[in-house]
Amino acid sequence: MELLSKISFNLQSGFDETVTALTKEAVEKRIPPDEIMNIGLIAGMNIVGEKFKNHEIFLPDVLLAARAMNCAMEVLKPLLIKDGIPIKGKVVIGSVKNDLHDIGKNLVAILLKGAGFEVIDLGNDVPAEKFIRVAAEENADVIGMSALLTTTMPVMKKVVDMAKDEGLYSEVKIMVGGAPVSKAFALEIGADAYSYDGANAVETVESFFRENS
Amino acid sequence: MKKLLERLHNGEILVADGAMGTMLFERGLKSGECPEELNLSRIDILEDIARLYLDAGAEIIQTNTFGGSPLKLASYSLEDEAPLINRNAVSAVKGVVAGRAYVMASCGPCGKILKPYGDTDPEVIFDSFEIQMQAFAESGCDVICIETMMDLREMLLALKAAKKKAPGIPVMATMTYDATTKGFFTIMGDTIEKTSRELEAAGADVIGSNCGNGIENMIRIAEEYRKHTSLPLIIQSNAGLPLIEDGKLVYPETPEFMALKAKELVDIGVSIIGGCCGTTPEHIRAIKKALGSNLSS
Numbered sequence: 001m002e003l004l005s006k007i008s009f010n011l012q013s014g015f016d017e018t019v020t021a022l023t024k025e026a027v028e029k030r031i032p033p034d035e036i037m038n039i040g041l042i043a044g045m046n047i048v049g050e051k052f053k054n055h056e057i058f059l060p061d062v063l064l065a066a067r068a069m070n071c072a073m074e075v076l077k078p079l080l081i082k083d084g085i086p087i088k089g090k091v092v093i094g095s096v097k098n099d100l101h102d103i104g105k106n107l108v109a110i111l112l113k114g115a116g117f118e119v120i121d122l123g124n125d126v127p128a129e130k131f132i133r134v135a136a137e138e139n140a141d142v143i144g145m146s147a148l149l150t151t152t153m154p155v156m157k158k159v160v161d162m163a164k165d166e167g168l169y170s171e172v173k174i175m176v177g178g179a180p181v182s183k184a185f186a187l188e189i190g191a192d193a194y195s196y197d198g199a200n201a202v203e204t205v206e207s208f209f210r211e212n213s
Numbered sequence: 214m215k216k217l218l219e220r221l222h223n224g225e226i227l228v229a230d231g232a233m234g235t236m237l238f239e240r241g242l243k244s245g246e247c248p249e250e251l252n253l254s255r256i257d258i259l260e261d262i263a264r265l266y267l268d269a270g271a272e273i274i275q276t277n278t279f280g281g282s283p284l285k286l287a288s289y290s291l292e293d294e295a296p297l298i299n300r301n302a303v304s305a306v307k308g309v310v311a312g313r314a315y316v317m318a319s320c321g322p323c324g325k326i327l328k329p330y331g332d333t334d335p336e337v338i339f340d341s342f343e344i345q346m347q348a349f350a351e352s353g354c355d356v357i358c359i360e361t362m363m364d365l366r367e368m369l370l371a372l373k374a375a376k377k378k379a380p381g382i383p384v385m386a387t388m389t390y391d392a393t394t395k396g397f398f399t400i401m402g403d404t405i406e407k408t409s410r411e412l413e414a415a416g417a418d419v420i421g422s423n424c425g426n427g428i429e430n431m432i433r434i435a436e437e438y439r440k441h442t443s444l445p446l447i448i449q450s451n452a453g454l455p456l457i458e459d460g461k462l463v464y465p466e467t468p469e470f471m472a473l474k475a476k477e478l479v480d481i482g483v484s485i486i487g488g489c490c491g492t493t494p495e496h497i498r499a500i501k502k503a504l505g506s507n508l509s510s
Contacts, residue, residue, distance in 0.1 A: 055393045058402025063330040103326065103363070103400060125245060125288070150455045150462055150490045151234050157457060179391075179426070180490070182454050189457060 003029065007040030007072070012048055014064025016071045023072040033079040037116065041069050041076075045114030052111075053199035059107065062198070066110035073113075087118045089209055092135045093144040094122035095178075096155035104178055105146035107198040112144075115202045128158040135163075135172050142205055147178040156181075157189040164190075173208045177201060217273075217315050217356055218383050218418055221445040221484045228501045229273035229317065229449060229487025230266035231494065235462075237262070237277070247289035249281050252301040259305040267314055269494035270501035273485065274314045275358065276302040278349075279321035284333075284341040288324065299348035307353065317385070318354035320345055320371055321361050335370055342374035350379035358385040360423045360449070361489075365403040365411060372415050385419040385447050385485075386412050392430050397437060405434065409441035421447035424489045426454060427466060428474040435481045445484040452491030464491030468499035475500045 003026050010018045019041075026036045048065045051057045091112055095105045109119045120138055122130060126145075135143050143163070147153050156176050163169045176186050177195040186194035192208070195201035220227065237248050240258045251258055263274050281299045283292040291298065299318070306316045323341055325333035349357055357375050362368040368386055375384045388408055390397040397405055412420045420442060422434045428450040435448055452464035452471060475486050486504070488496050 055395045055398065058398065059400050060330040060402065063326070127245065149234060150451070150464070151238050153455065153462060154457065179424075180451075180454050182456070185454075185456055 003031070004036065004040040004043075007036065008044035008047070011041060011044035011065055011068045011072070014061060014068055016064075016068040019068040020071045020075060023075045027075065027079065033076045033083060034085045037073075037076055037080065041072055042114060042116050045069055045111065049111050049114065049199040049202060053197060059103065062107060062110065066114060069110075069114055088116045089141040089205070090118045090120065090138060091142040091144055091205060092120045092122065092131060092138060092140040093146075094126035094131060095124045095146045095148070096126060096128075096152045096159075104148065104198070105144075108144060108146065108177065108195070108201040111198045111202045112205060115206070117205060128155050128162055131159045132162045132166055132168065136166065136168060140172060142173045142175060142208060144175045144177070144201065144205075147176075147181055150180040153180060153185065156191065160190045173205075175201065175204055214312050214315070218445075221419065225484070226479055226504055227272045227485045228270060228497060228504065229447070229485050230269075230271040230275055231488030231492030231497050232451075232490050233262065233275060233277055233279065233319070235491060235493070236265075247280070247286070247291060249277060249279075249286065249298050249302070250289065250291060252277055252281075252298045252305070253294060256301060256305050259302060260309050263306045263309040265494045266497060267310055269497040271487070271497050272314050273317050273356070273487065274306050274310055275317045275319045276306050276354065277319070278302045278345070279319045279360070280324075281348075282320065282323050282341045282345045284323040284325055284338065285321070295344050296348045296351075299345055300352040303349060303352035303354045315355040316353075318349040318352075318357045320349075320357060320359045320375075322363065322367060327364060327366055335366070338367060339370045339374055342371045343378050346371075346375045346378035349375075350382060354382065356383045356385060358387065358447075360385075360387045362386070362388050363399045364401045365399065365408055366401075368408075369411060369415055372412065372417055376416050383418040384416070385421070386417040387421045387423040387447060387449065389424045390422060390434060392426060392433075397430075397434055405437040406441045409438060409444075413442055413444055417444065419445045419447050419485065421449075421483070421485075423447075423449035424451050427451065428453075428471050428478075432474060432477050432481065435478055435483050439482050446482065447485035447487070448478050448483050449487040449489045450492075451489040452496065455491060462491075466491070468493070468496040471496050472499035472503035476503055479504060 173192040175193045183194040283295040359371045431450040452466040455462045
């Protein structure tokens with residue numbers, strides 16, 4: 001699959017226009033859209049994620065690759081829906097209330113999308129109630145929360161407590177991350193997992209689905 | 214009061230203050246509210262915090278303006294109030310310290326990612342910082358501290374805005390690094406070596422690091438800085454990564470521990486030592502006491 005490795009290669013370099021053009025070409029050549037997605041785009045993003053994890057590349061490279069992925073997905077999405085390709089799982093994600101930054105959270109969203117998950121990004125300053133409401137409405141599999149400021153971390157505990165109260169705790173896996181968050185903290189508040197970076201967040205979500213199957 | 218830079222170049226060691234955010238939350242700031250809005254409505258809280266740090270022995274006291282750039286304030290629809298928000302914060306601290314400490318105007322990230330990686334033009338970010346720096350200049354702070362930056366390019370925009378709008382006011386520039394197996398990097402991939410070189414070239418007067426992951430990492434960061442620059446260094450560490458105990462956030466590093474490590478920072482050649490998240494007036498008091506023999510004031 002010469003063309004699909006070309007897609008993967010150009011995606012890793014963040015060439016969004018080339019990736020989009022190659023994706024269109026692949027569609028015209030009647031390569032199945034899920035193959036284009038898995039062997040071209042997701043394979044490329046996996047390499048990007050791996051390099052990021054090993055500190056060989058940094059956030060700027062990941063952002064560019066993600067943009068290329070998103071452009072190509074715009075081409076593929078209607079075809080995937082038409083073919084009834086099932087999504088891998090649904091993740092509701094956001095930065096907790098009153099936090100300053102959403103760089104880390106955006107990165108996790110990008111890499112999860114890159115790995116083929118459906119991501120509902122609630123953005124920044126997300127109150128606990130909203131995580132719970134959207135997760136219930138959307139029948140999500142995972143709630144992912146990020147905090148940059150230590151002062152906002154208690155919101156994470158509130159979400160876990162609310163999930164217990166609302167009977168969601170056994171249905172939804174809760175994952176936390178962000179600069180000040182630690183594994184001990186995640187255990188303490190009753191979250192299912194802690195992720196130390198974007199690539200690890202993808203591995204963690206993948207592991208949730210392996211447990212389930 | 215003697216000029217700050219003169220004292221640093223004479224080899225004096227100065228103690229700065231500790232965390233602002235935690236102090237604000239303890240005094241009624243609610244999660245989801247804009248911390249800088251207090252600069253319009255609750256000057257008394259700003260004065261109270263400045264007084265506590267002054268009493269603890271801090272010689273450099275920061276203002277509540279970390280999120281005071283119009284771009285950042287826009288997420289609370291307060292962008293038009295930016296000049297007043299910044300001026301009020303400086304005036305509040307200035308009134309309390311009354312010449313007994315330096316007033317350090319804090320400037321944090323704008324919350325946007327620069328093109329081509331993000332969606333924001335450098336001009337937009339520069340304009341926003343200009344407005345904040347202009348307000349700092351008008352209100353007469355002693356020093357500006359651009360802090361918690363994770364993108365060197367954004368830092369350089371803020372620094373340029375400071376030098377343009379507040380010429381004559383010294384600027385400190387501190388970045389936040391992650392410890393990786395390959396060394397320290399900002400999330401955008403900037404190294405300490407590159408940061409040192411570019412900040413020095415852009416006219417920063419004092420450089421260093423803040424926040425981070427505990428004071429022991431800061432010792433390694435300071436060593437790395439010292440290899441690459443002869444500028445005075447500032448380190449404002451957090452008190453480690455917090456845990457929740459009985460529903461409250463607890464930071465692991467005690468005043469005694471941080472004070473002990475602060476001495477190591479002085480040995481490396483750090484000129485200004487303060488605190489970030491989780492540090493309290495008690496931490497500052499302990500650091501001040503531990504450095505007693507190094508302080509010449």
